[in-house]
Amino acid sequence: MRRRDLLRSGAAGALAALPIGRPIGGVIAHGAIAARPVPTPDQLAWQQRELAMFLHLGVNTFTDREWGDGTESPAIFDPARLDATQWVRAARTGGFRTVILTAKHHDGFCLWPSRLTDHSVRASPWRGGGGDVVAELAAAARSEGLGLGLYLSPWDRHAPSYGQGERYNDFYCGQLTELLSGYGPVAEVWFDGANGEGPNGRRQTYDWPRIHRIVRTLQPHALIFSDAGPDIRWCGNERGEAGDPNWCTVDPAAVPYPGADGPGITDALQHGDPAGSVWRPAEADVSIRPGWFWHPAEDERVRSTDDLLELYLSSVGRNANLLLNVPPTTSGLLHDSDVRRLAEFGARRSALLATDLAADARRTGDPVRRIMTLALPAVRTFDLISLGEAIEHGQAVAGYAVECRTRDGWRTVARGTTIGHRRLQQIASVAADRVRLTVTAAVGPVRLGRIGLYYGGESGR
Ligand code: FUL
Secondary structure: OOOHHHHHHHHHHHHHOOOOOEEEEEEEEEEEOOOOOOOOOHHHHHHHHHEEEEEEEOOOHOOOOOOOOOOHHHHHOOOOOOOHHHHHHHHHHOOEEEEEEEEEEEOEEEOOOOOOOEHHHHOOHHHHOOHHHHHHHHHHHHHHHOOOEEOOOOOOOOOOOOOHHHHHHHHHHHHEEEEEHHHHOOOOEOOOOOOOOOOOOOOOOOOOHHHHHHHHHOOOOOOEEOOOOOEEEOOOOOOOOOOOOOEEEEEOOOOOOOOOOOOOOHHHHOOOOOOOEEEEEOOOOOOOOOOOOOOOOHHHOOHHHHHHHHHHOOOOOOEEEEEEEOOOOOOOOOOOHHHHHHHHHHHHHHHOOOOOOOOOEEEEEOOOOEEEEEEEEHHHHHEEEEEEOOOOHOOOOOEEEEEEEEEEEEEEEEOOOOOOOOOOEEEEEEEEOOOEEEEEEEEOOOOOOOOOOOOOOOHHH
16 A cells, blocks of 8 residues: 555555554564565665765767767867866865766766767777776775766667667666676665657657666665665755655556656655565755756856755655755866865854764663663753654655653654655754653654764754
8 A cells, every 4th residue: 555545545544543663672573564674784774874976978068968968069068177186076075985976967968988989089089089988987986985876878869879768778788797797886876767758750669678687787885876776765856955854765567767757756755665575765866956967147146055955954864865966067177166165064063063962961771662862861852853763674654753851841842754864853942951752653663873962053944
């Protein structure tokens, strides 16, 4: 049954009343509840990384467009000052742990010298035709300790074989093989759902099982992103907003293939499904500017630091990862404004989360009543609560409340739905010496992680 049906059919009460695991001699008894999905070690590590940076670069950078039509000449591609180390350092300073490059966008132009097409950097004036953006980024990411991700658009508006079934699938799988075998470890492979017409007006049916097999064989630790997973799902919008609630579990039938359209799909991507049979956490992608590619007219429209913090709260703070796009300019460098903004974002986020006011609290738990109490050594003022579940055991919390003991007695300061890896909840500033978290609804055994309390004041907003 889908989540919406659960709620509509009145089964929500049953959901809330589901028993949770009770410790009996150190063992969690799950009663009649079937085993719930848990992340693989790679999915868990991915979710703990929280932040990735997207890099959209290609012929569009030079035509000032968002989608090329495949007729662009490689002669226009010349990012003469390209410095992947600058990109990676800017990402690291902002706290990003992975960089994901558009190795090929919908226009079909390849940022690596693919042996399968002439439509690549090899035909461009950049580095005299001897350059390879993927190689430069892979080397920079490795030396700065960041993961590498690659976006290879299935939709190719240049390839003559596009729309010709097997012929294009062979071509696409060949390109994927080049990328996954030539550049060391790849952490994430990003499959966009766009499936438009090719140069001959025909559409292509992608061979997803074959594509996935290639990734699994060549890069067994790489996670596959697409609307339909299988490892990471799209959050359902390009605004960087995860749903609330947001489950890491999904019903795999809800979004059967990338780019699937129809009623309920956005909802399924946004919220996941508490009854879902597979673990498929959400990634929230959004750009630091209005467009994905660099446009000079948008240099004044780089998101503010406040805005980036809001994005962090609406993605990572809602149990999703944030994939923030920062596009290189025609020079091949990130624009100064973007670099500055990334650094400010990193500094503001670190300052906000630097002091956990609950670090020295005495914690007492009542797992049977699903309550955890923090006794602070003194009255403390905070306005941000960080909650987490130990998701290696799955995700179970469907509702919670946070109460605080203030000068005027106990009062509820926050209520919410899912927690998952992380739930960051801003509240009106409160001064309290006791904090109580109560899980009000759960769909399985609850394993709470740490509770953190922070104070951002004006700067945390
Ligand atoms: C979309 C694409 O069409 C955009 O150009 C961009 O690459 C975005 C991340 O995905 O579907």
